[in-house]
Amino acid sequence: MIAMQYSLALADDHAMARIDRRIADKGPQFDGYPQLHMKAWLTARRQPELQGSVNLYAPFYLWASPQGQTDFLASPAFATLCRDLGRPAVQTWLPWHTELAPGLAQARHASRSITAIAADADLAALRAQAAVEARAAMARGALAVVTGFDPAGWTQLRVQLWKQAPAVQDPAAQVYAVGHVSLPTA
Structure with a gap:
């Protein structure tokens, strides 16, 4: 497995409704996408009121293999994203522990922290410790927890998805709204 995210910072006056429409239109098209375990x-x-906060479009992926990731990055879908919003830097992590609950499609909130x-x-x-913390978050109602690390930059990743807004413990965590969760089809 491999975890992946890109984050596109958008102008302060960017019409975020256009991003919401993009998600509504394209999100269901990724349900059952080859080798995709999850796309939030x-x-x-x-x-x-929060200094430094910006408009972001920042999908998070969990791929079954690096081949799934590279196939997507070479796909027409990713080329369209690059044409419409610019080519983003893509971060990747090797998963340490992953928990996905059956009701994951109902996630509406997420948090991501990256620590050195x-x-x-x-x-x-x-x-x-990441596995223990993931199980504890799931016991508190998380619908997904992905932890991993990047051996190039020596950082640890923690992504959590929730139905209700979480009480985020890490003040440096990025909090997101979840517009759609794409999952494998049965």
Whole structure:
């Protein structure tokens, strides 16, 4: 498996309703997409009271294999995104632990945190702790938790999806609205 996200910062006056329409139109087309375990169609709105907040379109993907990811990045769908919004930098992580609940399609909120991994960190212990934290989040009602790491930048990823707005513990976490969740078809 491989986790992937790109985040497109949009102008303060960008008509976010256009992004919502894009998600409504294209989201269902990705249900059953080859090798896609999950795509959470994420957005964030600029909040003038929060310094540094911006309009974002930032879908998060969980691929069955790197081949699924590379096939998508070479696809007409990704070419259309690049034409319409610009070619984004794509971040990837190797999943450590993934939990997906049966009601995942009902997710409406998400959070993502990326933290640095210390040079002397015990990766096995971090991975084990990520699994414990993921199970705890699921017990509190999370519909999905994906944790992983990027060995190029030595960062740890935590993405959580919720039906109700979560109480985010990490003040540096990015909070999103979920417009659609694309899943494999039965």
